[in-house]
Structures are given as structure tokens and as C-alpha cells.
Amino acid sequence: MDFSTSPHTDALRQRLLTFMDDAIYPNEAVYTKQVSATANRWESPPIMETLKSQARAAGLWNLFLPDSELGAGLSNVEYAPLCEILGRSDIAPEACNCAAPDTGNMEVFVRYGTDEHRERWLSPLLEGRIRSAYAMTEPAVASSDATNIEARIERDGDHYVVNAHKWWASGAGDTRCRVFILMGKTDPTAAKHKQQSMVVVPADAPGVTLVRPLTVFGYDHAPHGHFEVTFENVRIPATDVLLGEGRGFEIAQGRLGPGRIHHCMRLIGLAERALEAMCARAKSRVAFGGPLAQQGVVMEAIANSRIEIDQARLLTLNAAHMMDTVGNKFARAEIAMIKVVAPNMALNVIDRAIQLHGGAGVCDDFGLAAAWVHARYLRLADGPDEVHRRAVARIELKKGTAPS
Numbered sequence: 001m002d003f004s005t006s007p008h009t010d011a012l013r014q015r016l017l018t019f020m021d022d023a024i025y026p027n028e029a030v031y032t033k034q035v036s037a038t039a040n041r042w043e044s045p046p047i048m049e050t051l052k053s054q055a056r057a058a059g060l061w062n063l064f065l066p067d068s069e070l071g072a073g074l075s076n077v078e079y080a081p082l083c084e085i086l087g088r089s090d091i092a093p094e095a096c097n098c099a100a101p102d103t104g105n106m107e108v109f110v111r112y113g114t115d116e117h118r119e120r121w122l123s124p125l126l127e128g129r130i131r132s133a134y135a136m137t138e139p140a141v142a143s144s145d146a147t148n149i150e151a152r153i154e155r156d157g158d159h160y161v162v163n164a165h166k167w168w169a170s171g172a173g174d175t176r177c178r179v180f181i182l183m184g185k186t187d188p189t190a191a192k193h194k195q196q197s198m199v200v201v202p203a204d205a206p207g208v209t210l211v212r213p214l215t216v217f218g219y220d221h222a223p224h225g226h227f228e229v230t231f232e233n234v235r236i237p238a239t240d241v242l243l244g245e246g247r248g249f250e251i252a253q254g255r256l257g258p259g260r261i262h263h264c265m266r267l268i269g270l271a272e273r274a275l276e277a278m279c280a281r282a283k284s285r286v287a288f289g290g291p292l293a294q295q296g297v298v299m300e301a302i303a304n305s306r307i308e309i310d311q312a313r314l315l316t317l318n319a320a321h322m323m324d325t326v327g328n329k330f331a332r333a334e335i336a337m338i339k340v341v342a343p344n345m346a347l348n349v350i351d352r353a354i355q356l357h358g359g360a361g362v363c364d365d366f367g368l369a370a371a372w373v374h375a376r377y378l379r380l381a382d383g384p385d386e387v388h389r390r391a392v393a394r395i396e397l398k399k400g401t402a403p404s
């Protein structure tokens, strides 16, 4: 396996590190303060637009997009170290227009959108002028098995009519969110994986209602947020069914491949930052006659964190390499493995950092509580651990058995 980097990605990495030091870290507190001070929590704070302009001017824009005309044209292995750096801060991915769910949605428009979709939705998304949401999960059914989805998308002349009750649509409440990509059933009588389609629904279409924001362990994640949304008799033109009826699963596979691994890359960066905080605290905090760093158990916590982060990074790079060389379809096991490993690794590392900070670890002063919450929900948000383990086990069980 070749994980070596090119001079081009090395230069991007250096530029990104400088941008993090000069623009991102010093403005994290500014961002939080501005969100708290805004009358409408779902309005993006002004500092974000400043950061976006700076990132764009520095050529740190749309790094995630493999298309070299529309984005940076990087492979997954090339993007991994950059995405890891972005993951160190909550605000860095959006500043560089590399934030979920827009990244996945942009990839869908690039691959499956019509010319009109590209002009109306993809262009402003690529320019960071609007945001988007992805609506698949439903409160009424176990959505980790997407064949359960009950949303209906019914043909009516030149249109389709959408009726759906969704929740956990991340980013839906952001006042800049202009469009949903929604998964529902066009033909409940078709073969199990051909019943579903993905459609494009403008956020301001009549019949779309934001019911309520959901909190994650008490965090509302404003101005992004996660929303319960209803779609009542929403009419969309027939051309807004992506790729055609019954091809929703096909798109989901394409959409969630790179998106899944981006979360893993970012989690490694998040864990690295927690480990740095752990080491700084261990060196500066004195108890029982010396710095905490001199305690054997603390050294063990630090060593285990380093070991687990490096293991997860290698597994992530391996998945990225497989996706680049044999394609997402044949990298299914590797993607599923890292989806289990990365959030659990990050949770362990962040938990140790919290413990070492004592009471300071569970408040918002060091960002560790928010980081833990972030890693914890990622054990669900791209599909629960169990579903990924199931995928790995099924692939393993299909392999031939050794002669006894």
C-alpha cells in the first residue's frame, strides 16, 4: 500500500495548518459567542463568512471533491490527512466548504444531477452560498434498515407528490438551507431494493414544515442543528427524481461511501486534539506531589491513546486506498470496519482526556464534552455500529472455509 503524499498535497497540508493556526483556532470562541448573541440561533454568525473568504483565498476550498474541475481533484488517500486536520475543529469543515451533509449532497448532484440541478443547487453549494440537508431517517421505522422507509413519492402527471415524516435531518434549520435530498418509496410493490428513489425538494416548497430542532445530549448544534421535518403533499417536477425511479439505493451507496470515511478522517483529528489536551493537562496539573504526567496510569492512558489513534489512522488510510484502487463497492468491508473503529477510538481517547481534566473536562471550557458528544453520535449517524459489524461479518462468512 502506498500512502505517500505528493508535493501538491504537502503544500495544501502546510497551507491548511497555517490557516488553522491563524484563522480557525483563534476564532472558535468568537464563533460560539456570536451564535449565542444572535437573536435567531439558526442564523450563521458573521465570522463564518469571514473564514470562508479567507479559506477560499488560500485555495483551501472544496478540498473533498474528487472532481478536479469543480473541486481539488484529490483521491481519498490524498484528502485523508487534510480532512483529519479539518476534524480538529468544529468550524473548520464549513469554513473550507467541506462540511457534511453538503459534501455528500454535492457529490450526488455532480454524479446524478441534471443540468438544472447543477445550476440551481450545485453551483451555489460549491460556492458556499447555500446549505442543504439529507432526509432519510424516519421516527416511525428502524431506519438503520433503509428498506423500512415509509415516505411516499407518488407520480401525478408531470409531477411527483411527496408525503414523509423525517427526523434527524442535519442542517435543516440553518436559515441558509435551501434544498433537501429525500429518500422515499416510489413503488412499494417493486423488488426490495428497487422501491426507493431519491428526490430533490426545495426547502421553501409548500408543504415542507420544520417541526422542531432535536438536541444531542442537550446540545442543539446551532446554527446547523438536526430537525424533525414533515413533507405534506409536496409537489415536485418529475425531473427532480434523481437518476430515475427505483434507484435510491444505488445513489445511497455512492453518496455514503466517501461521506462515511470523511467522518472517520475527521474523528482522528478530533482524537489527536484531545490527546494533545490530555498531555498538556498531565504536564501542568500537579497532584500528590508531582505533575499528573508522572503517574503510571496517566502514562498508560496517553500511550493507549497514541496506539489507538495510529491504528485507526492506518485502517482509515487502508479503506481510502481500497476506495481509490478497487472502488467503493469492493471496499465495503474496509469502509464498514473503520466506521466501527473510528468513533469508538475517538470516544476512548476523549473520555480519557475528560477524566484527566477532572471537573473541567465535563464543562464546555476545553471543548472535550462537545467532542465526546460528537464522537458518540457518530456511532449512529451513518448507521449504527451493529449494522457495520453485520456487513463485515457477512463478507467474512461468505469467504471459503479452510479444509479441516
Ligand SMILES: Cc1cc2nc3c(=O)[nH]c(=O)nc-3n(C[C@H](O)[C@H](O)[C@H](O)COP(=O)(O)OP(=O)(O)OC[C@H]3O[C@@H](n4cnc5c(N)ncnc54)[C@H](O)[C@@H]3O)c2cc1C
Binding pocket: 101, 133, 134, 135, 136, 137, 138, 141, 142, 143, 144, 145, 167, 168, 169, 170, 171, 216, 226, 377, 380, 381, 382, 383, 384, 386, 387, 390
Ligand atoms: C446527530 C445525528 C445526526 C443525524 N443526521 C442525519 C441526517 O442528516 N439525515 C438522516 O437521514 N439521518 C440522520 N441521522 C439518523 C441516523 O442515520 C439514524 O439514527 C441511524 O441510521 C439509525 O436509525 P434509527 O435511529 O432509526 O435506529 P434503529 O434503526 O431503530 O436502530 C436502533 C438500534 O438497533 C440496533 N440494531 C439495528 N440493526 C441491528 C442489527 N442488524 N444487529 C444488531 N443490532 C441492530 C442498533 O443498536 C441500533 O442503534 C442522524 C442521527 C443523529 C443521532
